[in-house]
Amino acid sequence: MNDDQLLGEVGAWLRDGDFEPPDARASVRRAMARTLQVRQRSRWWPLPVLGRVAGPPRMDQTAEFEPDPISATNGHTAIVTGRTRIMLSPAKASFVGAIVFAIGGAWLMAQPLQQPSIVPGAATEAGEGSVLKPALVTGRRVFVSETSFTEERESADSLVQRGRITEVRAFMSDERLSGNVVITDNADRFFDGSPSPERYAGDVLWGTIEITNDSGTWTGTAVGTTDDTTASGAGVTYYELVGSGGYEGLSAVIFEREAGGWVWSGVIFPGDLPPDR
Amino acid sequence: MDRDLVAQATNGDQGALESLLVMSHPRLYRVAYGILRDRQLAEDATQRALLDIWRDIRRLREPSKFEGWSNRLLLRICYEEAKRQRAWVPDLASQAFASLRAPDQYGSVLDRDQLERAFRHLSVEHRTVLVLRCMLDMPMEQVAETLGVAPGTVGSRLSRAISALRAALEADSRAPLVAPVRQEVTP
Numbered sequence: 001m002n003d004d005q006l007l008g009e010v011g012a013w014l015r016d017g018d019f020e021p022p023d024a025r026a027s028v029r030r031a032m033a034r035t036l037q038v039r040q041r042s043r044w045w046p047l048p049v050l051g052r053v054a055g056p057p058r059m060d061q062t063a064e065f066e067p068d069p070i071s072a073t074n075g076h077t078a079i080v081t082g083r084t085r086i087m088l089s090p091a092k093a094s095f096v097g098a099i100v101f102a103i104g105g106a107w108l109m110a111q112p113l114q115q116p117s118i119v120p121g122a123a124t125e126a127g128e129g130s131v132l133k134p135a136l137v138t139g140r141r142v143f144v145s146e147t148s149f150t151e152e153r154e155s156a157d158s159l160v161q162r163g164r165i166t167e168v169r170a171f172m173s174d175e176r177l178s179g180n181v182v183i184t185d186n187a188d189r190f191f192d193g194s195p196s197p198e199r200y201a202g203d204v205l206w207g208t209i210e211i212t213n214d215s216g217t218w219t220g221t222a223v224g225t226t227d228d229t230t231a232s233g234a235g236v237t238y239y240e241l242v243g244s245g246g247y248e249g250l251s252a253v254i255f256e257r258e259a260g261g262w263v264w265s266g267v268i269f270p271g272d273l274p275p276d277r
Numbered sequence: 278m279d280r281d282l283v284a285q286a287t288n289g290d291q292g293a294l295e296s297l298l299v300m301s302h303p304r305l306y307r308v309a310y311g312i313l314r315d316r317q318l319a320e321d322a323t324q325r326a327l328l329d330i331w332r333d334i335r336r337l338r339e340p341s342k343f344e345g346w347s348n349r350l351l352l353r354i355c356y357e358e359a360k361r362q363r364a365w366v367p368d369l370a371s372q373a374f375a376s377l378r379a380p381d382q383y384g385s386v387l388d389r390d391q392l393e394r395a396f397r398h399l400s401v402e403h404r405t406v407l408v409l410r411c412m413l414d415m416p417m418e419q420v421a422e423t424l425g426v427a428p429g430t431v432g433s434r435l436s437r438a439i440s441a442l443r444a445a446l447e448a449d450s451r452a453p454l455v456a457p458v459r460q461e462v463t464p
Binding site for chain 1: 295298299300302303306307310311316320323324325327328331338389392396407408410411412414425436439442443
């Protein structure tokens with residue numbers, strides 16, 4: 001028997017030895033029952049998923065997991081009014097508040113009364129140093145629109161994605177960094193070598209960013225990665241920005257992470273971006 | 278596969294996704310059983326694959342690639358299941374059913390049993406390439422794409438699978454008819 005004959009017989013045996021599979025609907029129902037513990041993954045960084053709806057409650061959040069009332073010994077009827085929660089006692093809350101207040105007060109007292117602008121001649125209409133002062137900033141960005149990647153192909157070891165343009169709007173605690181944001185992003189997503197090429201060992205993401213508002217423009221670069229160990233494939237990204245227009249002489253470093261939306265935090269500071277980084 | 282149905286599922290239509298899963302189940306199960314040769318393991322692998330499809334469907338970029346993509350998800354799970362499969366307990370029920378359902382082309386049930394035993398001696402990689410090539414009649418290029426390897430690798434793997442199968446058949450023909458059976462041990 002030559003190889004072709006043997007393969008033919010093996011193929012016939014494999015096909016013939018196949019019996020009726022289990023009921024498909026029942027099997028799918030069983031599989032779907034396990035989705036309570038799994039979140040559906042969205043397409044990846046950097047955009048939030050629009051239209052995501054809350055999933056069903058976890059098994060331990062249903063009523064049957066509530067504690068049973070314990071019979072009272074004094075004849076009263078016990079009523080369970082809700083799930084027990086850990087609460088901070090008033091004494092503890094006061095103690096913690098006092099510590100926070102003390103630390104905050106000490107920090108305020110340690111600040112110089114006047115912080116002269118580091119860049120000479122930085123006076124603006126808003127007042128001496130008001131635009132160029134350093135500041136910690138936090139905020140979020142909200143998706144507006146995106147284009148497709150201009151290039152998307154698979155190489156031997158990675159998925160290559162280039163040239164997607166994403167528009168978002170930034171709402172920051174410091175208005176200097178709020179405005180319309182345009183991000184051009186690229187990615188190399190590396191296959192993990194398993195039989196499923198759609199699974200990735202990791203990826204590197206990079207691109208450019210521009211933030212524009214009425215007072216000026218920030219331009220800079222982005223670099224990040226997707227944390228695929230999380231169910232939603234959350235991304236972490238750093239942006240390095242240089243100001244122009246009304247923000248001439250300022251730089252900013254922003255760290256982006258996913259926390260119920262895309263959260264930005266970072267700092268605006270006078271001068272150039274750090275050298276030799 | 279209905280491309281529109283896949284497209285709806287990738288866009289978050291849960292009804293379409295469930296229909297898609299029901300349609301895909303028999304195909305996935307056949308492949309899983311072909312590789313794992315055990316009904317329970319095959320059903321487990323199929324359900325895990327369905328769950329992975331449900332979880333990752335929104336990442337599927339091209340609906341026309343759904344079948345290959347879902348095959349790859351299933352194969353990865355089959356590899357994992359096969360690693361956990363320490364020893365073989367013959368699935369006598371399915372063999373008896375198969376022999377009743379179709380006339381034996383090889384002369385006797387014993388021949389089927391020999392082929393079954395020989396096939397189970399193969400590595401999961403060899404079983405997989407035989408299932409894709411012989412059972413699903415996939416062209417070599419498609420097998421290569423499904424396995425994520427070069428076409429040349431498929432050729433050499435198939436060749437080694439055939440050699441291993443021949444060796445296992447010959448060894449089996451020299452062995453006693455009733456082989457000792459070990460109880461399956463799962464971690």
